[in-house]
Amino acid sequence: MLVPISEIKINAGRREADPEGVQELVDSISKVGLLNPITIDREHTLIAGLHRLEAAKLLCWTEIECNVSSLEGLLAELAEVDENVVRKGLSAVEYSDLLLRRKEIYEALHPETKHGGDRKSEKIKSAKCTFDSEKSFVDDTAEKLGVDPSTIRRQIQTAKNLTSEAKDIIRDTGTKITKKDALKLSRLGPEQQKDAASQLAAGEIKSMGEYHPAPAEPEEPPPPEPESPPAAPTVPSVPYSLGDKHYASIEESIADLKNPNKDCSYNPDTLLADIDGFVDTFHKNFAWYSDPFCTVVFPDISPVQFDFVRQRFATISSAMEDLLNLMERNMNK
Structure with a gap:
């Protein structure tokens, strides 16, 4: 539908349009017209198509031709973030901040994915039922952008750990900084980030590889070595048997239990x-919380938390x- 341009609202804080990109579109639209309508919500707030x-x-x-989307609230903002995050010319700081906002929106829409969720794209299984949990933010974003999940984790670490002062210095001066250098910068203390x-x-300096922080006066003692992750629990010998079949893993034995053509009622062995x-699944998932991606926030946890x-x-x-x-009380009855 055609909508008066004067009625279209743009959310505050949205990344400004690139003048060169706008001019290219002016030349194209003047020749062939607007091939792809912009997208707005029912309140005429822009979702996608700022440059157009x-x-x-x-x-x-x-007036301009618009697709009116039924997306509202966080869904509309998620669509807006997704349009921006794939644009060319984003600075390292803009890119990481957009991904951080995408994480906040995604986990608000899918709270079951917070604190790990399906972080390793594993299916949580039991002998009674099977269900697939929603993808974690990292897995969903990595798949959509066609990158490795570790890349997304590094960008989130950059956005969280860069101080607002360091971001402002980079942003206000138009300094070109690579994603690798932005990550290195984020790992410094606040004063060193500013410096x-x-x-x-x-x-x-042209890169963080050239940066050599001045020693503090008086020199502070080195930080303590990070604690080693908890050792994996000792697995006792298996005191059960599943008949004549032999399984290479617990997963195979559980898969056999799920056979719809067999009696699935429990006996002690099953x-x-x-x-x-x-x-086994619990320990695999719990090990995540000893990963540096999680331990980096431990110093910020309050006593109440x-x-x-x-x-x-x-x-x-x-x-x-x-x-x-309960098991002990009912044994040998």
């Missing part, structure tokens, strides 16, 4: 195999103890 809209303004159009960003902006598989985590962990051990007590 700005080109239409330069051409003195009063390094200022040197980059002034052209005193119950133990199911519990064994659950514990730590107490909350302690209480949540206590519910796990309590539930397991309750199940063991």
